[in-house]
Amino acid sequence: MTPAPGSNVFGRGSDVPAFADLPILQPGERVPDGATYLPAGPGTILWGRLPCATDAPVLTIRSGDSVVIDTVSHEGLLPDQGQDPAAFFAGHGVAEGAVLRDAMAIAAESPRDAAADGPHVVTGPIRVEGARPGDLLRITVLRLEPRVPYGVISNRHGRGAVPGELPRSGATVSVFAPVERRDGRLVGALPRVEGGPRDVTFPLAPFLGTMGVAPATGERPHSVPPGDYGGNIDIKLLVEGTQLHLPVQVDGALAYVGDPHFAQGDGEVALTALEASLRATLRFDVVPRAEALAAFGEVAGPLVRTPEYLVPTGLDADLGEAMRKAVRAAIALIQARWGMDEHLAYAYLSAATDFDISQVVDIVSGVHARIRLSDFEEAPDDRD
DSSP states (O other), rough: OOTTTSSSSBBBTTOOOOOOOOOOOTTTTTTTTOOOOESSSTTTTEEEEETTTOOSSSEEEEEEEEEEEEEESTTSSSSTTTOHHHHHHHHHTBOOGOHHHHHHHHHHHSSSOTSOOOEOOOEEEEETTOOOOOOOOEEEEEEEEEEEEEEEEEEEEEEEESSSTTTTTTOOOEEEEEEEEEEEEEEEEOOOSSSSOOEEEEEEEOOEEEEEESSSSSSBBBBOBBBTTTOOOOOOOOOOOOOOEOOSSSSSSOEEEEEEEEOTTTTTTTTTTTTOOEEEEEEEEEHHHHHHHHHHOOOSEEEEOOOEEEEHHHHHHSSSHHHHHHHHHOOOOOOOHHOOOHHHHHHHHHHHHHEEESSSSSSSSEEEEEEEEEGGGEEEEEEE
């Protein structure tokens, strides 16, 4: 039974405070009337792999359609956590009714090779009619709703920014973090010492770590390293009101999303951030190649747009090369969109643009550049 809004979703006697006004969004519940809805379950997800060109779509839509999509965090589902979400979260005081039923079904029924596959649960693929190679698929993030009032931050597998040092024991360290409302805002809450009061808080800024399209291959990519098709890009700027542009590589694009986050610091140094399930409302638009070239030039990888920034990206196993790729992508974008000479664009980037590390823990590192749109307000631009 799903707890009603305002009820305590944690077990009796737990010292973990409930997030009283956040309902549990179980599969199919509280979906807006008339919405196109894609649930997450054994028949609509892949676990540890991304869709490829030969995968059949689980949903077909038209360009411009919006879809309500349930996503499921892998935290609490993995073998090093027992692969039993109900038992794992019960150990942190969460009542059974506050554990997502689709998460339990995926952990019990969905195939995954623990030795060969990644950890992420991805929902899809979605076929977008009219999308062709050379076009861009624009995914607009309309709404992101927490499905539960808690999440998990993990350091495992001798990975993270300092592998070989942390975790000290070599065993997985999973830190449970409830969501609370403090001073009218949603925050994650952590103690300073194990068992102590949760007196360290940080704001939530939900986003989907994985958003992508299928590559032109018959082999499903591993879910961890991102690529020119997107995937596990972990760019925390992709909050509500932003857009991701991806180069379409197969007919229909075959889009997918997953790896939901409640919050992340750039770098994601421990390996995961505050991972927790989200319900996403997304709009999918095909940007024809000619229009895409006029707006952005040749886009070779993920490109983010926020109300303030255009954000080209660089991806590479070597962080230095990822940085160089981001610089080249930023110069090319400025040249194509605003007609700026190469040496002047390079000078502008050096004086005015921040290059941020998206993450350094996903085998392929990511760097993204934040180009302020307001800096070019006086430059001729009739593309919008």
